[in-house]
Amino acid sequence: MSDPLRLGIAGLGTVGAGVVKIVRQKSVLLEARTGRGIAISAVSARNREKDRGVPLTDYGWEDDPVTLATRDDVDVFVELVGGSDGPAKAAVEAALKAGKDVVTANKALLAHHGQALAQLAEDNGCVLRFEAAVAGGIPVIKALTEGLAANDITRVMGVMNGTCNYILTRMESGGLSYAEAFAEADGLGFLEADPELDVGGIDAAHKLSLLSAIAYGTQVAFDAVELEGIGRVSIDDIRQASDMGYKIKLLGVCRMTGRGLEQSMSPCLVPASSPLGQLEGGTNMVVIEGDQVGQIVMRGAGAGEGPTASAVMGDVVDIARGTRVTTFGAPASRLVQATPAKAATPAPYYLRMSLADKPGALAKVASALGEAGVSIHRMRQYDHVDNAAPVLIVTHKTTRAALDAALDAIPATGVVQGDPVALRIEQV
Amino acid sequence: MSDPLRLGIAGLGTVGAGVVKIVRQKSVLLEARTGRGIAISAVSARNREKDRGVPLTDYGWEDDPVTLATRDDVDVFVELVGGSDGPAKAAVEAALKAGKDVVTANKALLAHHGQALAQLAEDNGCVLRFEAAVAGGIPVIKALTEGLAANDITRVMGVMNGTCNYILTRMESGGLSYAEAFAEADGLGFLEADPELDVGGIDAAHKLSLLSAIAYGTQVAFDAVELEGIGRVSIDDIRQASDMGYKIKLLGVCRMTGRGLEQSMSPCLVPASSPLGQLEGGTNMVVIEGDQVGQIVMRGAGAGEGPTASAVMGDVVDIARGTRVTTFGAPASRLVQATPAKAATPAPYYLRMSLADKPGALAKVASALGEAGVSIHRMRQYDHVDNAAPVLIVTHKTTRAALDAALDAIPATGVVQGDPVALRIEQV
Numbered sequence: 001m002s003d004p005l006r007l008g009i010a011g012l013g014t015v016g017a018g019v020v021k022i023v024r025q026k027s028v029l030l031e032a033r034t035g036r037g038i039a040i041s042a043v044s045a046r047n048r049e050k051d052r053g054v055p056l057t058d059y060g061w062e063d064d065p066v067t068l069a070t071r072d073d074v075d076v077f078v079e080l081v082g083g084s085d086g087p088a089k090a091a092v093e094a095a096l097k098a099g100k101d102v103v104t105a106n107k108a109l110l111a112h113h114g115q116a117l118a119q120l121a122e123d124n125g126c127v128l129r130f131e132a133a134v135a136g137g138i139p140v141i142k143a144l145t146e147g148l149a150a151n152d153i154t155r156v157m158g159v160m161n162g163t164c165n166y167i168l169t170r171m172e173s174g175g176l177s178y179a180e181a182f183a184e185a186d187g188l189g190f191l192e193a194d195p196e197l198d199v200g201g202i203d204a205a206h207k208l209s210l211l212s213a214i215a216y217g218t219q220v221a222f223d224a225v226e227l228e229g230i231g232r233v234s235i236d237d238i239r240q241a242s243d244m245g246y247k248i249k250l251l252g253v254c255r256m257t258g259r260g261l262e263q264s265m266s267p268c269l270v271p272a273s274s275p276l277g278q279l280e281g282g283t284n285m286v287v288i289e290g291d292q293v294g295q296i297v298m299r300g301a302g303a304g305e306g307p308t309a310s311a312v313m314g315d316v317v318d319i320a321r322g323t324r325v326t327t328f329g330a331p332a333s334r335l336v337q338a339t340p341a342k343a344a345t346p347a348p349y350y351l352r353m354s355l356a357d358k359p360g361a362l363a364k365v366a367s368a369l370g371e372a373g374v375s376i377h378r379m380r381q382y383d384h385v386d387n388a389a390p391v392l393i394v395t396h397k398t399t400r401a402a403l404d405a406a407l408d409a410i411p412a413t414g415v416v417q418g419d420p421v422a423l424r425i426e427q428v
Numbered sequence: 429m430s431d432p433l434r435l436g437i438a439g440l441g442t443v444g445a446g447v448v449k450i451v452r453q454k455s456v457l458l459e460a461r462t463g464r465g466i467a468i469s470a471v472s473a474r475n476r477e478k479d480r481g482v483p484l485t486d487y488g489w490e491d492d493p494v495t496l497a498t499r500d501d502v503d504v505f506v507e508l509v510g511g512s513d514g515p516a517k518a519a520v521e522a523a524l525k526a527g528k529d530v531v532t533a534n535k536a537l538l539a540h541h542g543q544a545l546a547q548l549a550e551d552n553g554c555v556l557r558f559e560a561a562v563a564g565g566i567p568v569i570k571a572l573t574e575g576l577a578a579n580d581i582t583r584v585m586g587v588m589n590g591t592c593n594y595i596l597t598r599m600e601s602g603g604l605s606y607a608e609a610f611a612e613a614d615g616l617g618f619l620e621a622d623p624e625l626d627v628g629g630i631d632a633a634h635k636l637s638l639l640s641a642i643a644y645g646t647q648v649a650f651d652a653v654e655l656e657g658i659g660r661v662s663i664d665d666i667r668q669a670s671d672m673g674y675k676i677k678l679l680g681v682c683r684m685t686g687r688g689l690e691q692s693m694s695p696c697l698v699p700a701s702s703p704l705g706q707l708e709g710g711t712n713m714v715v716i717e718g719d720q721v722g723q724i725v726m727r728g729a730g731a732g733e734g735p736t737a738s739a740v741m742g743d744v745v746d747i748a749r750g751t752r753v754t755t756f757g758a759p760a761s762r763l764v765q766a767t768p769a770k771a772a773t774p775a776p777y778y779l780r781m782s783l784a785d786k787p788g789a790l791a792k793v794a795s796a797l798g799e800a801g802v803s804i805h806r807m808r809q810y811d812h813v814d815n816a817a818p819v820l821i822v823t824h825k826t827t828r829a830a831l832d833a834a835l836d837a838i839p840a841t842g843v844v845q846g847d848p849v850a851l852r853i854e855q856v
Contacts (some may be wrong), residue, residue, distance in 0.1 A: 018720070022578050022720065026578065026580070029578075029580065030577075030578065032645060032758045032759075032762055033577050033645075033757055033758050034577075035754075035759060131575065137720070137721035137722065137724065138724060139570075139571045139574070139575025139576060139724070142567075142570060142571070142574060142575045143567045143570070143571065143575075146567070146570060146742065146745065146746060146749075146751075147559065147567025147570045147571075147739075147742045148567060148738060148742065149458075149461050149462075149741075149742060149745040150450050150454065150457075150458065150737075150738055150741030150742060150744070150745060151738055152454070152457065217460060217461075275703070275706075275727065278703075278706060290738065291734070292446070292450065292565070292734040292735065292737055292738035292741075293565035293728065293729065293734060293735050293738040293739075294565065294728065294729045294732075294734065294735055295728060295729075296565065296566060296567070296726070296727070296728040297725075297726070297727040297728065298724070298725070298726050298727075299703065299724070299725040299726075299727075300721065300722065300723060300724040300725065301721065301722045301723075304722075306719070306720040306721060306722065307720065307721050307722055309578075309720055310576060310578055310579055310718060310720035310721040311575075311721075313577075313578030313720075314574060314575045314576060314577060314578060316578070317574065317577040317578060318574060321752075321753055322750075322752065323574075323751045323752075323753070324749070324750065324751075325749055325751070326463075329461055330460045330461050331460075331463060334460055
């Protein structure tokens with residue numbers, strides 16, 4: 001029997017406390033499955049006095065996570081502090097430099113510094129694992145990095161922010177406005193301290209950028225994700241989409257094209273009958289498409305104590321078993337810098353605009369679209385209210401560039417009030 | 429750079445040819461992801477002359493898979509011969525005894541000899557991996573063995589025979605009888621040479637028994653799976669289930685209870701709106717429920733060249749990366765012999781019977797159920813045709829033992845024609 005694997009856990013919020021509970025309560029199970037004991041040497045958090053519902057007196061305490069990360073009695077540093085910089089980054093760097101393996105749930109850290117940290121891990125013979133950073137309890141990092149490693153990945157899609165999906169689902173099911181659904185989610189404690197991380201799509205884009213790196217062997221390129229939050233999605237859009245057989249989801253999509261790597265996180269229409277369309281509430285879903293395997297769909301809880309702690313401990317179990325896979329599934333030195341491509345793969349788009357009550361208004365809009373090369377697949381105009389009529393258009397497949405040209409030309413028609421809403425229809 | 433990992437591939441059917449293609453076409457990708465080359469030393473099949481759509485002249489040839497398995501230039505023996513005994517078993521045993529790692533897609537072999545082979549692998553310091561044996565391209569063995577290893581697994585469910593799901597889906601969508609849908613599947617080449625492997629649920633039960641062993645740390649107990657095929661499911665059942673908001677699936681379920689390990693593979697009703705209920709055609713789905721992670725759903729192609737070869741190569745990639753996990757996720761010597769428990773967890777049941785046109789007939793049936801302790805949740809009686817009326821009953825939760833007692837008592841009422849159909853409603 002090997003010596004026990006000794007953890008140092010930094011950050012004792014919900015997930016940290018969940019990890020401590022699993023280690024305490026499942027020692028027999030974990031030892032049976034890994035062939036060695038898993039122990040906690042020491043922990044670190046901001047407030048030593050706080051009751052976290054789990055006894056901590058058996059463990060050493062460090063006020064500073066950097067000190068924890070480099071303790072001699074720590075084999076694996078578990079980083080649950082959060083934040084792309086500051087103590088989380090300092091402690092992870094210190095751990096790797098000291099030759100400790102690292103398990104983290106920190107998507108922001110890896111989205112911003114993944115390449116440097118992967119290189120640092122390899123330079124020091126360490127592994128850096130982050131299953132809990134993407135889609136909570138769903139073992140999607142493992143599936144993409146390991147199980148599907150013989151595939152050329154053709155597309156990865158994901159609904160990876162439960163709060164946004166909750167808001168969009170509640171708008172539809174409850175007939176709520178965005179503001180009402182947002183307030184409800186806020187009241188339930190679903191929102192990050194900075195809500196823009198959720199509803200602005202940033203949190204989900206962090207996750208997408210990590211999936212892209214694994215899928216395409218590229219350096220993490222979070223800044224290249226085309227990002228649009230859900231704040232402009234209206235109940236009208238949701239109802240109209242539903243009438244046409246679609247649901248609106250904050251959908252991350254990445255694919256490698258001849259022009260470069262497309263990564264987008266934006267509200268999209270997906271068929272209501274597809275697994276993505278059927279996903280309701282706070283659940284997450286990741287869809288991976290490979291040239292050999294076809295389409296794999298994975299669905300589960302994207303957040304919460306148990307699911308996230310399950311993912312953290314999955315990584316710990318791997319390390320206890322001696323599994324050592326590179327951070328992004330290939331040596332850091334071989335990850336290439338991707339050429340970012342604006343979403344250029346042609347797709348149909350959903351457009352909603354408010355048309356002035358003037359003769360020939362619709363014709364002018366149709367002309368503007370046509371002149372930009374955007375052709376119309378379906379169109380509906382509704383009754384005028386207050387001298388404006390809602391118009392819905394579904395285009396044939398078009399490039400985003402052509403669509404943008406059309407949208408740029410529309411104000412000059414003088415017949416459209418406000419900015420049109422344009423959402424991609426992702427074919428799944 | 430390490431030496432290349434050298435494969436010996438036995439069995440060159442669809443999947444074997446697919447594996448050869450991947451190794452040939454993806455050498456750069458595989459080398460980038462694993463840090464070493466993957467090569468084929470030699471192959472084996474029954475007919476050397478057959479054109480398999482892929483060049484084989486670069487590789488050694490062995491008529492006997494046992495000889496292939498023990499070649500000095502083979503590091504990993506890939507067994508795609510099939511069958512629970514015979515050459516497949518002999519070759520896998522020979523490979524393990526010779527210290528070769530083994531990757532197999534052979535569910536029958538492992539369902540019948542998994543414990544002995546796992547022990548043999550460990551005694552010889554080898555790994556024995558079988559991702560492709562369960563649910564085709566879905567990396568579910570990896571998810572259960574590794575990603576979710578920190579969970580006590582509360583239930584595993586699966587639709588894991590695409591042919592059965594195709595037949596059931598076609599009965600519903602096309603209004604076909606079982607015989608018609610069976611003939612259609614046969615014409616499309618979906619059925620095994622012995623169709624009972626598919627429609628009798630045996631193939632799917634093989635897979636379930638492997639999932640059970642991993643989930644509960646038990647020795648594979650295929651013989652303890654309560655098995656019922658889809659041959660008695662009628663179009664009436666499918667229609668009636670649909671009317672009540674359910675779909676009928678050949679569903680595998682395993683759970684550990686206080687009385688022992690329940691494993692069943694049988695036609696069950698599941699809510700039409702659930703992921704399992706929405707699964708159509710030949711696609712597979714596995715649902716894993718853990719005490720920490722909640723419910724994880726995985727969906728994908730369960731068969732076919734690309735998906736199965738993807739799973740085989742996922743195992744090969746693991747071995748190339750040096751990952752060494754025990755066959756069933758715990759040392760073979762620690763796998764305990766499970767006490768098989770007949771499905772004793774109370775569940776609601778769907779009953780359909782044909783009631784004679786006699787006064788008080790329905791009351792007699794209701795009494796028989798009541799006396800056995802089975803209470804009725806919903807009941808529908810339809811018009812009499814030819815002096816018999818179809819009666820549908822959904823019971824409240826009851827044990828299978830109580831239900832069986834009621835079914836045993838029903839003939840004595842003298843008012844029911846033929847055998848009642850009884851299907852469990854699995855709550856998902």
